Amino acid sequence: MILWQTAKRWTYKGRKCEIQRTSVEEATQYRGLVEVETGLSDGALEAAPVAGLRRRNRPNRHDEGEFREWVSFNWSDEEGAVSVLREEVNGLAEHVRDAEV
Template sequence: MILWQTAKRWTYKGRKCEIQRTDVDDAPQFRGLVEVETGLSDRALDSAPVADPRRKNRPERHDEGEYREWVCFSWPDAGDGLSALREAVHDLAEHVAETEV
């Protein structure tokens, strides 16, 4: 089982965003996440500006028993820079905001 840890959490244009990190075989791996507020259609997910976006239900941090939908994507190489990952998360956040149902 891979254990992801939040490396950075922020709000972009009113939407919760995160970068998470894990180490697999001593190599760091990253992923970006954006919270979905009202729902996202399959078509909107397919047209996301990042590669291979996936839905993820995560528990609310402060509300026990409450879950929220997030969209996450893997970031294959930290060599591209974390600033590039942050920009990809911002692009996804804008896409989610425009396409939510």
């Protein structure tokens, strides 16, 4: 089982964003996540500015029993620095804001 840890959490243009990190042996993997508030169509998911986007339901941190939809994508060290990943997450947050149902 891979254990992901939140490395950074912020709000960008009204969207909750996160960068999570996991390490296996000497390899570090990251993923970027953006919270979806009202829903995202399959077409909007396919038209996102990042590849490999997936939906996931995560528990709401402050309301027990509540779940929220998030979209996420994987990022490796070879693709660039974490600052580049943050820019990609911000771009995804803008896309989600504009494409929500």
